[in-house]
Amino acid sequence: VASTKERRLGTAVVALGPPAETGIWLKTGYVTEVVQGRVETATGQSLAVELRPGTGAALLSLAAFQALGMSLTDLPELTVFAP
Numbered sequence: 001v002a003s004t005k006e007r008r009l010g011t012a013v014v015a016l017g018p019p020a021e022t023g024i025w026l027k028t029g030y031v032t033e034v035v036q037g038r039v040e041t042a043t044g045q046s047l048a049v050e051l052r053p054g055t056g057a058a059l060l061s062l063a064a065f066q067a068l069g070m071s072l073t074d075l076p077e078l079t080v081f082a083p
């Protein structure tokens with residue numbers, strides 16, 4: 001359920017991050033510190049994730065790809081939200 005206090009940071013095409021890094025997270029240049037956020041797929045699926053600072057391409061954890069039911073070879077575009 002979307003929080004009324006969250007804001008849309010933007011969209012990001014995401015690739016699979018390192019499988020050894022466990023958890024449900026997204027590395028993105030949209031944040032400068034670790035915060036709890038949410039991603040949403042083009043089909044409206046939503047998932048709470050830990051937003052981690054990153055540079056370059058956005059990377060999504062293996063667990064998040066699986067939770068969203070996406071193929072690991074996909075490069076989906078996600079909308080990113082944070083408090």
